[in-house]
Amino acid sequence: MFRFGIFTQEQYLKLGREKRGCAPPIAYSLLDAGDRPSADQVRAFEDISFSMRTSNGTFRTTFRDRFREVDGAALRWMLKLFAPEAEIRVEDxxxxxxLTSKEWAERVFQAFPNAWFEASDVLLELYEISRGGVAYILEPSGRAIQYVKPPFVVSLVDQAEPRRYPVNWLVARRAKRRFEELKLGTEWMAAAERQGWQARKIPFVHPEARELARRNSRFEMRVRSVFDITAEGSDVIRTMNILNSSYFSEQKLVEGVDAIFKSVRLGGLWIAGRTLEEDLSNHVSLLLRGDRAWEVVERIGQGWELERLALGAL
Ligand SMILES: C[S@@+](CC[C@H](N)C(=O)[O-])C[C@H]1O[C@@H](n2cnc3c(N)ncnc32)[C@H](O)[C@@H]1O
Incomplete structure (x- = not known):
């Protein structure tokens, strides 16, 4: 009928470790692990991200050491293509x-100390607005994705709240309606504050990646769409678990493939692929950019299932 959520760090700590993966919903405010997070705060951060879905229907799933063999293959090719002292530009x-960018970047910097490394996503922070003991979690656009009214924590993303918990479903439906009635508009933060809500930012970058960005100015995390064209060009771009047909239409995927072609410099490398949920195996293609076309230089597993889009693009 219903399930309660986790909305404090203490509640999270009481969860058995084995239960954490399939645990009750956790308030996204627990993502705010601060600058010196404890091991449990980092685990809470990773657990929340693991199963979280954002308003555009994409999942945030990623985890430590996911791409060890992908990093290794990429580096082998990078060492063939570029001099170790080159100031190559790498994009993930x-x-x-x-977190996986931080892991790859550390390996890249060992081999290419003068490299520049940019890790990007469309979503690197969330916001909480709270008033009278309840809170909404918002994406930067002002779209509400979670509602916390202790003891309930419910998702406001379309179809994310399972029907098998009708009480939670009703709480979510009512919360959505009330949120719409706030009519916050595009200047949502100022409008919310005028109505007595307190707003705060929740960083959504892994503490280890934030730490690397603090100590090494060659590593940057920034907001960027996978469909962007990098004007200055990059030598290496990786797109893992994003250009796939469960997220985007074929037309949009072709647009993505085109954007990557225009963003990678001649003679550069594109690493594209997917991790299978069943066994967490990686299926990846490494593509070398020629003047007018890509050439597949290596495959991991079965290769990227949409490789044909890259090869047929031009
Ligand atoms: C499944 S995760 C992949 C994370 C990482 N690449 C990995 O494989 O471990 C998909 C990510 O794509 C992001 N995303 C969704 N639409 C995007 C877009 N148009 N441009 C860039 N990132 C996007 C989501 O915010 C989410 O973090």
């Missing part, structure tokens, strides 16, 4: 909270 796109 749609990186979620950036």
């Amino acid at each position: 796109r749609a990186v979620s909270h950036g």
